[in-house]
Amino acid sequence: MYRVMLVEDDARLAELVTEYLSGYEFAVDLVTRGDEAVERFKAGTPDIVVLDLMLPGLDGMVVCRRIRELSEVPILILTAREDSYDEVSGLEQGADDFVNKPVQPRVLLARLRALLRRTQAKSAGDVQVLEFGNLRISTSDRNVTWRGEPCVLSNTEYKLLLVLAEAAGRVLSRDELLKKMRGIEFDGLDRSIDNCISKLRRKFDDTTSEKIKTVWGEGYLFSPSAWN
Numbered sequence: 001m002y003r004v005m006l007v008e009d010d011a012r013l014a015e016l017v018t019e020y021l022s023g024y025e026f027a028v029d030l031v032t033r034g035d036e037a038v039e040r041f042k043a044g045t046p047d048i049v050v051l052d053l054m055l056p057g058l059d060g061m062v063v064c065r066r067i068r069e070l071s072e073v074p075i076l077i078l079t080a081r082e083d084s085y086d087e088v089s090g091l092e093q094g095a096d097d098f099v100n101k102p103v104q105p106r107v108l109l110a111r112l113r114a115l116l117r118r119t120q121a122k123s124a125g126d127v128q129v130l131e132f133g134n135l136r137i138s139t140s141d142r143n144v145t146w147r148g149e150p151c152v153l154s155n156t157e158y159k160l161l162l163v164l165a166e167a168a169g170r171v172l173s174r175d176e177l178l179k180k181m182r183g184i185e186f187d188g189l190d191r192s193i194d195n196c197i198s199k200l201r202r203k204f205d206d207t208t209s210e211k212i213k214t215v216w217g218e219g220y221l222f223s224p225s226a227w228n
Contacts, residue, residue: 002116005046007031007063008078009055013101017050020105026112034058038066046073048112053079053090061093068094068155072142074115078103091192094155130165133227135204137165146204153203156181160196164212164222173219193220 002025008014009032018028029044031037035057041049049067053060064075077090080101090098096115099108130137134147142158144151153161163180164172172180174193197212197220204211204227213221 001025001027002048002112003027003029003044003046004048004050004112005029005031005037005041005044006050007034007037007055007060008050008052009033010052017105017108021109021112024109032056034060034063037063038070041067041073042070045071048074048076048116050076050078050108050112051095053077061089064090064095065093072119074112074119076108076111076115078108091156092154096155130162132165132168132224135165135227137162151203153200156192156196157200157203160193161200164220168222168224171215171218171221176219 004021004026006014006017006028008017008030011032014030014032018030021028029040029046031040034055037051037055037058051060051064051067055063060077060079064077067073067075074097075095076097076099077095078099078101079090097111099111128139130139136143136145138144139162144153144158144161159181160177163177177193197214201207201209201212206212211223211226213223215221
């Protein structure tokens with residue numbers, strides 16, 4: 001059984017999700033207030049967190065950030081707000097996936113299973129250090145150094161950089177990037193990848209887009225020889 005901490009104040013939705021997931025490989029621990037979620041997380045150490053954004057006591061974004069400071073546990077955000085800014089903000093705070101309400105329980109189950117598979121694959125992998133010129137990425141502790149100095153990246157920035165670096169020299173489409181990072185397909189409108197690419201370029205002094213190249217009509221390419 002996997003332990004899932006469900007942070008949700010909608011009693012009807014919480015009951016539906018709990019009943020459905022309990023029929024599969026999940027034991028659900030329900031928390032109804034944001035200001036109780038972090039302490040419950042510390043006490044229970046769940047395998048995955050499903051987190052609403054609009055919570056009494058403490059905003060879900062804050063809860064997400066505080067949990068991420070404590071652990072690399074997968075976090076899936078649920079929200080009724082159809083605002084792309086919320087999605088980008090949630091991912092920046094450390095969330096791994098984002099689902100709008102109303103959500104079908106079977107879709108939620110599939111997303112949770114996908115997140116757990118990615119987490120298990122990462123845990124089972126060998127400790128890896130990727131080096132390209134002055135860039136060094138250590139996957140064991142998620143440390144990134146640039147020109148000998150630590151480079152502070154958000155969770156989303158780190159994931160995107162790693163996906164690009166692991167495919168160095170190969171063009172990755174937005175669809176491929178979204179699938180690798182979040183398990184979803186590109187809908188033609190999502191600009192979160194483009195925004196994150198811009199942030200990475202600023203942090204690595206890539207003013208001419210030579211390190212992370214834009215291949216028009218195809219996607220992005222991490223140039224392995226441009227990091228000196």
